[in-house]
Amino acid sequence: MLVKLRNPTRQEVIDGPISVVKLLNRLKVNREEVLVIQDGTLIPGDAVLSDNAVVEVRPVISGG
Amino acid sequence: MKCRVCRGPAVIDIRRHNANFCQEHFLRYCRTQVEKTLKEFSMVKPGDRVLVAVSGGKDSLAVWDILLHLGYEATGLYVGLGLGEYYDVSGRHARRFAEERGLELIEVDIRGTYDIDVPTAASVTGRAPCSACGLSKRHVFDQATLAGDFDALVTGHNLDDEAAVLFGNVLHWQSDYLGRQQPVLPAGHGFPKKVKPLVRLGERETAAYCVLAGIDYLVEECPMAKGNKHLHYKAALNLIESESPGSKQAFYFGFLRNAVDLFSEQRTYSEPEEQRERTEPDDDVGMLRACEECGATTNSELCAFCRLVRSTAGTKPVPIAMTRKRN
Ligand code: SF4
Numbered sequence: 001m002l003v004k005l006r007n008p009t010r011q012e013v014i015d016g017p018i019s020v021v022k023l024l025n026r027l028k029v030n031r032e033e034v035l036v037i038q039d040g041t042l043i044p045g046d047a048v049l050s051d052n053a054v055v056e057v058r059p060v061i062s063g064g
Numbered sequence: 065m066k067c068r069v070c071r072g073p074a075v076i077d078i079r080r081h082n083a084n085f086c087q088e089h090f091l092r093y094c095r096t097q098v099e100k101t102l103k104e105f106s107m108v109k110p111g112d113r114v115l116v117a118v119s120g121g122k123d124s125l126a127v128w129d130i131l132l133h134l135g136y137e138a139t140g141l142y143v144g145l146g147l148g149e150y151y152d153v154s155g156r157h158a159r160r161f162a163e164e165r166g167l168e169l170i171e172v173d174i175r176g177t178y179d180i181d182v183p184t185a186a187s188v189t190g191r192a193p194c195s196a197c198g199l200s201k202r203h204v205f206d207q208a209t210l211a212g213d214f215d216a217l218v219t220g221h222n223l224d225d226e227a228a229v230l231f232g233n234v235l236h237w238q239s240d241y242l243g244r245q246q247p248v249l250p251a252g253h254g255f256p257k258k259v260k261p262l263v264r265l266g267e268r269e270t271a272a273y274c275v276l277a278g279i280d281y282l283v284e285e286c287p288m289a290k291g292n293k294h295l296h297y298k299a300a301l302n303l304i305e306s307e308s309p310g311s312k313q314a315f316y317f318g319f320l321r322n323a324v325d326l327f328s329e330q331r332t333y334s335e336p337e338e339q340r341e342r343t344e345p346d347d348d349v350g351m352l353r354a355c356e357e358c359g360a361t362t363n364s365e366l367c368a369f370c371r372l373v374r375s376t377a378g379t380k381p382v383p384i385a386m387t388r389k390r391n
């Protein structure tokens with residue numbers, strides 16, 4: 001599956017199926033600091049993403 | 065995961081409340097949290113007219129949207145700070161939100177109005193960009209709130225912002241800052257009331273609110289934020305939070321319950337309520353008077369913002385890439 005990341009903007013290919021929590025662990029991302037978005041809506045932590053899924057891991061932390 | 069309210073499929077989990085919500089009940093949860101905050105801290109009351117400082121980011125658009133849902137008459141205020149392309153894009157997000165909903169958005173561009181911008185002011189005065197930016201925003205916020213006779217100025221500070229600021233203030237025992245870290249600053253001495261209705265919502269929640277409410281906010285960060293010490297404080301707090309959900313809320317609300325009064329009492333006999341908020345650390349604590357240039361309350365001839373304008377206006381604009389990112 002394709003994972004879109006930011007800061008810097010980049011893409012990673014990860015093997016599915018995989019749960020959202022496992023995906024974030026694999027990417028070493030703290031769950032408190034991101035939302036996982038697919039087709040314009042949020043995907044909860046226990047959802048399993050299929051191998052052909054396209055998701056965005058969007059950071060939510062602002063520094064200003 | 066099932067929604068706590070309707071048992072339907074949940075889209076988000078809020079670990080500190082040990083709760084999951086579907087889209088509809090998450091939006092309702094956010095609005096209820098804000099309603100509770102407005103009441104608990106006497107921020108605004110039904111019928112009040114408020115001015116919302118909007119940057120085009122998640123927090124300010126979320127708070128604007130929630131206040132409208134709660135029935136408030138809320139006007140937006142967007143300040144153009146001259147932060148290069150970032151601010152063009154952020155302005156577009158703010159304008160689109162207002163246009164789509166038929167809302168009034170007041171715009172103040174500091175380059176057009178005062179002949180300054182944040183990178184140039186920072187570079188000329190040697191201030192950190194975020195300090196020049198904060199000073200300029202506070203000035204424009206105050207003036208616009210007073211000029212429009214609004215009952216309060218609303219900002220989008222969320223629980224994570226407040227917990228990070230508190231963490232920094234405790235780390236350095238900034239007792240004067242601690243004394244005024246309140247979710248409401250009352251009006252007085254010629255300054256408007258300022259309120260932070262999002263202090264019960266974490267920034268993951270304000271971002272989720274925007275996604276689920278269909279609000280197209282600016283996701284990119286201000287280029288000046290990189291290396292900002294608040295980002296480090298947030299990262300540290302989020303490490304604690306992930307091991308022990310609820311820590312940030314306990315830290316901030318415990319402070320409001322148990323400690324903020326100790327610091328504000330310490331302060332009241334040395335200076336009036338609003339003075340330190342508006343003056344800069346390098347200002348002498350003296351008698352309050354009106355700024356000769358703009359009329360804002362200050363303790364010297366010119367307020368800190370007018371001094372910034374005086375030293376910056378007329379100088380050659382400094383491109384954003386040339387600005388030293390000191391924070
Ligand atoms: S990061 Fe700094 S310069 Fe950028 S908007 Fe925030 S306060 Fe202003």
Ligand SMILES: [Zn+2]
Pocket residue numbers: 067068069070071072085086087088089
């Ligand atoms: Zn529900």
Ligand SMILES: [Zn+2]
Pocket residue numbers: 355356357358359360366367368369370371
């Ligand atoms: Zn002034």
